[in-house]
Amino acid sequence: MTEKQDRLALSLIAEPGDPRLRDLLAHHEPGRIVAGARGDSSVRVPAGWSDRALGMRTALDEVKARAKASGLRWLCPDDPGWPTSLSDLDHIEPLHGTAGAPIGLWIRGNGNLAQLTEESVAIVGARDCTTYGAESASELAADCTDAGFTIVSGAAFGVDGCAHRGALLMNKPTVAVLACGADVDYPAGHGALIAAIADTGLVVSEQMPGAHPLKGRFLSRNRIIAALSQGTVVIEAAVRSGSLNTLNWADQLGRTTMALPGPVTSKQSSGTHESIRTGKAVLVTNGKNVVEELRGLGAETSTPEAIPSTEFDRLPPAARKTLDGVDWRIGRSLTEIASGVRLTAREVQTSLDLLERRGLVVRFGSGWILARRADVG
Known part of the structure; x- marks a missing residue:
């Protein structure tokens, strides 16, 4: 052979x-x-x-026979598409009875694993995540994929699934590493999600086709997630969480380790908070933070971070100046406003018409007064 x-x-x-x-x-x-x-x-x-x-x-x-029927292929270290980063696993001590680079991987999908993971970040976290955790995972994944990173995760319920969906919503490929055969939809409720991942990215497993997930295989799977990625972000992990196992692998591999904080009262985030407190993970709050950690300070995402704006910010310059010349209690005439803000009467009249339509000013006798604030959202 x-x-x-x-x-x-x-x-x-x-x-x-x-x-x-x-x-x-x-x-x-x-x-x-x-x-x-x-x-x-x-x-x-x-x-x-x-x-x-x-x-x-x-x-x-x-x-x-099962692999052929399911469209799986067997990828080995000397094959094109094998990520050399996996060999790092051969040089660290075992964690929870697991060690070593995979001897091969079953691949579902047509993508090139080495190319997809050349710039990649793992996003993992609680299966029973809160709404906050789910939204954070999706947004973080979308931001990172928009910056050119491939999202790697485990396709589980909760944070994993939300991270994959965040990438898919951006029409970008994502990589799912399973603790069962690559042809097995686990969890069963994620069958459609896993199929979508395989269509645009890759589903990966070192377990033989048809293999069932076992507790030890999840811990073994975590080392592959960590090794395929340049950094790992944990979102909502309790003190005894499998997601922290992935973070530990990333730490041992010398990869960048990050954690997104949650409310200080949240048990789901107690493990992430402890990782931040002890220095095992860097605190990140958005995709820009993650990109900076992976590419270096000053790195920019492909789209700038949105700056919160108010209705005042969205007004034309002349209208903003006119609004500054209107008082809450004292009615001021068009001439008085124009003199105070150094605009022409025509500019002020046009601006007042706009501001009145938006409900920001109202007529008061022969003048104008403020009706509501425009700088609060």
Whole structure:
């Protein structure tokens, strides 16, 4: 078999992310490890791997058939489109029993993973997020994609799903990394969302097609999200949150770690606040902050941050000056206003007509007075 086929076979007998797999790959080719699982005594492997190797040929046929039916492709380190950033995972200590770069990835979609993640940011957070968290995730994702970043997340309910939707609303691709097979819609309620992600971006998994999500696989999946991204933003994470696991991976990888704060009374944000307080994450409040952290201070998004404006700001210059010459209690004539603001009588008359139509001034005897404020929104 080729190395690509050896890696596929190895993925069926060893649980992806097993630290023992990383250690064996540091000294042996994938084919040698597969041979060890099938009885070659020159390479010692865990007993469980040998047990699974007994049905490996049948499992390979089933996986290939399922992948073909679902339009999945098997991507390996020497293939075009493989992100070299994933190799960083081989050089850090295990977290929660998981370590190492993936031996391969199942890809759903036609995009190029390396190109899509060349500039990317992970946005993760609570599944049971608040309205604040959901809106923040969507807006942050939209701002970052507008600045040229690809959003990477886990397609879960809550913050993950909102981040993906924020990117899709901007008609930009996004990458979802699953803890199950790339052909499995999990959660089931996100089937349409995952299909939309695959249509414009990519759905990625190191688990074999048809694999079910397990608790440990979510923690293993998180390392891939962190490694594919130049930075990770956490929105609404409790103290014991899986999202903080992704942040920890990003921190160990030397990536930029960020957190968006919530209300100080919110339990959903207690973990993000602790990350900020202890210096594990930089506080960010919008897409501009994220872009500055990733590209350096002074970096600009493709669209400038909106500056809140009032009705006064939107008035023509002559109308603003005319409004400044009108009083709340004392009626002033057209001539008095024109003299006070140094405009012609014609300019003031035109401006007063506009201001009266907008309900900002009213006639008072032979003059004019203010009717309401124009500088409050």
